[in-house]
Amino acid sequence: MLGTKALELKREGLVVRLPASLLSSLQKLVPAGQGKNAVISFTLEEIAQQNADAMTTKAASSVKAKIKRGGKMYDVQLAVKLADGTEYKPEAFASPITFGLALEAGINAKWAGIYRIATDGGLTYIGGKSGDGFLPAELRQSGIYAAYEYDKSFADLAGHWAEQAVKELAAKHIVKGTSESTFSPQQPLTRAEFAAMLARALHLEADHTEAVFRDVDSSAWYASALAAASQHGLVNGKGNGMFAPHAAVTRQEMAAMLLRAYEANGTAPKAPAPKDQEQISAWAAEMVEEALAHGLMKGRTDGSFAPKDATTRAESAQAILNLLSKRQ
Incomplete structure (x- = not known):
C-alpha cells in the first residue's frame, strides 16, 4: 500500500522511519501460500523506568567507562504475523530503520550514541550523530535500544x-x-x-x-x-x-x-x-x-x-x- 514511500512514525522525543524496501522484504519471510492474511507488526514499547534503571546499572558494570542514559529506553520489534498467530521475525533487517531519540538536558551530545542492550547488560554501539535535538541511528535488528552518554577517561x-x-x-x-x-x-x-x-x-x-x-x-x-x-x-x-x-x-x-x-x-x-x-x-x-x-x-x-x-x-x-x- 505504501509503494515506494517510507513509513514515518513520530511521538514526543522519538522519530522512526521504516523504508519501503524493508516492508516489502518482509513478504519473503512468509511461506508460499500463507501470506493472504499476513500483517506486518511493528511495535515500540517504552521500557518502564524501574526496569530501564536496572538494565542501565547492569550495563554500567560491563563497560570501562562512565555511562549515563540520555532518554527513554525502547523495545523495538518487527515481524510478520499470520492469522493463526504465527510470527516470522527477520534476524537482520534488509534495510535499516532510522531511529531518532531526543536527548535529555545535561547529556553531552558529543559523547552520546544509540546502543543496543542485551539481556546480560552488554552494550553494542549502533551510532548516532546529534542534530536538532535528536540523536538518529540506523537499526539493523530488533532489540532494546537507548541513548547513552559514554564518558571514557585515560x-x-x-x-x-x-x-x-x-x-x-x-x-x-x-x-x-x-x-x-x-x-x-x-x-x-x-x-x-x-x-x-x-x-x-x-x-x-x-x-x-x-x-x-x-x-x-x-x-x-x-x-x-x-x-x-x-x-x-x-x-x-x-x-x-x-x-x-x-x-x-x-x-x-x-x-x-x-x-x-x-x-x-x-x-x-x-x-x-x-x-x-x-x-x-x-x-x-x-x-x-x-x-x-x-x-x-x-x-x-x-x-x-x-x-x-x-x-x-x-x-x-x-x-x-x-x-x-x-x-x-
Whole structure:
C-alpha cells in the first residue's frame, strides 16, 4: 500500500522511519501460500523506568567507562504475523530503520550514541550523530535500544591537548586505549591502525574479503578494515603488492589518506606553506597542501610540517575528528 514511500512514525522525543524496501522484504519471510492474511507488526514499547534503571546499572558494570542514559529506553520489534498467530521475525533487517531519540538536558551530545542492550547488560554501539535535538541511528535488528552518554577517561591524557578529541572518538568507539586506563598519546601509530581508524570512523565495509596486499594476512585483526579502506580508495600500498601494515604511518601519508576520505568539493583558502616544504615527497606535496588548506591537519608550532615523522596516536585522533567535523 505504501509503494515506494517510507513509513514515518513520530511521538514526543522519538522519530522512526521504516523504508519501503524493508516492508516489502518482509513478504519473503512468509511461506508460499500463507501470506493472504499476513500483517506486518511493528511495535515500540517504552521500557518502564524501574526496569530501564536496572538494565542501565547492569550495563554500567560491563563497560570501562562512565555511562549515563540520555532518554527513554525502547523495545523495538518487527515481524510478520499470520492469522493463526504465527510470527516470522527477520534476524537482520534488509534495510535499516532510522531511529531518532531526543536527548535529555545535561547529556553531552558529543559523547552520546544509540546502543543496543542485551539481556546480560552488554552494550553494542549502533551510532548516532546529534542534530536538532535528536540523536538518529540506523537499526539493523530488533532489540532494546537507548541513548547513552559514554564518558571514557585515560590517566595519561589529563590536561593533554588531544584529551577532548580522544574522549569524543572513544565515545564513538573509533579509538581505544593501549590499556583500560592509558592511551599512550605519543606512541607512533601504524599504517594498519590508521586505516582501521578511518574505516571505523566512516563506517566502511569491504565488498569482498580476499587479500588486497601480499603482506596482510586475512586473519589479521585489521584485515577487513584495511580491505574496506582500500576498496573505497583511501589507502595505497608501498609497491609490489605490499602495504607495510606495521610500519609507522608518516604525517604526509596520513594527510593523503585524510584528503581521499574527505572528498573535498571546491577549493579552500591556501594555507601558508610549511617552512620544511622541500622535505615533503613529490607524490604527497599537493595532498599535504590541500589537507592543510581544508583544516584536516595542522603544522607544528615551529611552522614546520614534519612530513616524514611518525604520526602519534594523539595526532591521529585529532585528525580523524577534524575529518568527521568537515564531512558533516
